[in-house]
Amino acid sequence: RILVTGGTGQIGSELVPALREVYGNENVVCGGHKRNPSEDLIEAGPYEVVDAVDAKAYAEVVKKYKIDTIYHLPAILSAKAEENPMRAWEVNISGLINALEIAREFKCAIFVPSSIAAFGPNSPKWKTPQDTIQRPRTMYGVTKVTGELLCDYYYFKYGVDTRGVRYPGLISYKTLPGGGTTDYAVEIFYEALKNKKYTCYLKEDTRMDMMYMPDALKAAIQLMEADPNRLIHRNAFNVTAMAFTPKELAEEIRKHIPEFQITYNVDPVRQNIADSWPDMLDDSCAKQEWGWNPEYDLPSMVSDMLEKLSKKLGVSY
Ligand code: VAH
Numbered sequence: 628r629i630l631v632t633g634g635t636g637q638i639g640s641e642l643v644p645a646l647r648e649v650y651g652n653e654n655v656v657c658g659g660h661k662r663n664p665s666e667d668l669i670e671a672g673p674y675e676v677v678d679a680v681d682a683k684a685y686a687e688v689v690k691k692y693k694i695d696t697i698y699h700l701p702a703i704l705s706a707k708a709e710e711n712p713m714r715a716w717e718v719n720i721s722g723l724i725n726a727l728e729i730a731r732e733f734k735c736a737i738f739v740p741s742s743i744a745a746f747g748p749n750s751p752k753w754k755t756p757q758d759t760i761q762r763p764r765t766m767y768g769v770t771k772v773t774g775e776l777l778c779d780y781y782y783f784k785y786g787v788d789t790r791g792v793r794y795p796g797l798i799s800y801k802t803l804p805g806g807g808t809t810d811y812a813v814e815i816f817y818e819a820l821k822n823k824k825y826t827c828y829l830k831e832d833t834r835m836d837m838m839y840m841p842d843a844l845k846a847a848i849q850l851m852e853a854d855p856n857r858l859i860h861r862n863a864f865n866v867t868a869m870a871f872t873p874k875e876l877a878e879e880i881r882k883h884i885p886e887f888q889i890t891y892n893v894d895p896v897r898q899n900i901a902d903s904w905p906d907m908l909d910d911s912c913a914k915q916e917w918g919w920n921p922e923y924d925l926p927s928m929v930s931d932m933l934e935k936l937s938k939k940l941g942v943s944y
Pocket residue numbers: 704705706742743744767794795796797804806807808809810
């Protein structure tokens with residue numbers, strides 16, 4: 628059985644149904660905490676409240692359902708983490724240590740996402756290599772590098788089957804992200820459909836790696852199913868699908884909504900964070916070691932996002 632903690636978050640709320648599709652509803656437990664679960668998450672299969680910081684409760688759920696694979700997703704994202712760094716350390720690291728100790732004790736395989744945030748201002752920005760300097764200056768980035776090192780430690784020291792990917796900004800229409808720096812790339816679609824205009828908190832030429840949620844889910848499931856003998860790396864693989872700027876995204880949206888207007892009101896905190904991240908990752912190791920191959924690029928993501936979100940919001944364009 629599989630347990631997804633952070634199961635009601637931006638990734639979790641779509642990873643749970645995707646895993647249930649593959650492995651069967653009863654075999655995937657949704658562990659939620661911060662946000663309440665939607666009806667379909669509860670109706671389709673087992674749901675438990677799991678606060679990752681509460682090791683005892685976390686272990687109880689793993690024992691109760693005889694979990695053999697954990698997708699550990701709870702995290703406070705980059706912008707929010709700068710407002711409350713100590714809380715971010717507690718959730719992102721104490722929560723992770725609990726998960727790794729439980730994976731060690733109950734012999735679970737465990738997926739832990741890292742992020743492009745695990746790179747810093749002096750990491751190569753273009754075609755950022757799989758193995759390169761990682762000196763992030765955000766607390767979120769510090770917790771992501773620490774998380775990668777802890778996951779590798781549990782693999783080399785205890786043989787725990789730990790695997791992860793460095794996600795770029797994730798774009799989805801089901802659950803809003805919370806407190807991230809790449810969130811503009813999600814908000815812009817809601818504003819484009821509702822108001823035909825959006826004020827962006829990043830400069831127009833801020834280039835960042837991005838990925839559409841269906842590809843992010845595919846990466847998580849594919850990596851956990853990969854033949855371990857092919858894996859040279861484990862925590863965590865660079866993965867990307869596209870890299871665009873707010874200007875380029877707005878131009879693509881205008882192909883569907885010609886009157887859409889974007890204006891800029893830069894937030895220095897999030898601009899600083901975005902400027903410290905890569906512009907485009909090199910994900911050749913993921914391609915070679917476990918067949919990573921994203922489906923969505925900028926044009927196909929934009930047309931699918933607008934189509935699906937307009938239905939969800941009940942607005943036409
Ligand atoms: C954030 N969406 O903005 C997250 C992610 C790479 C960005 O880690 O913090």
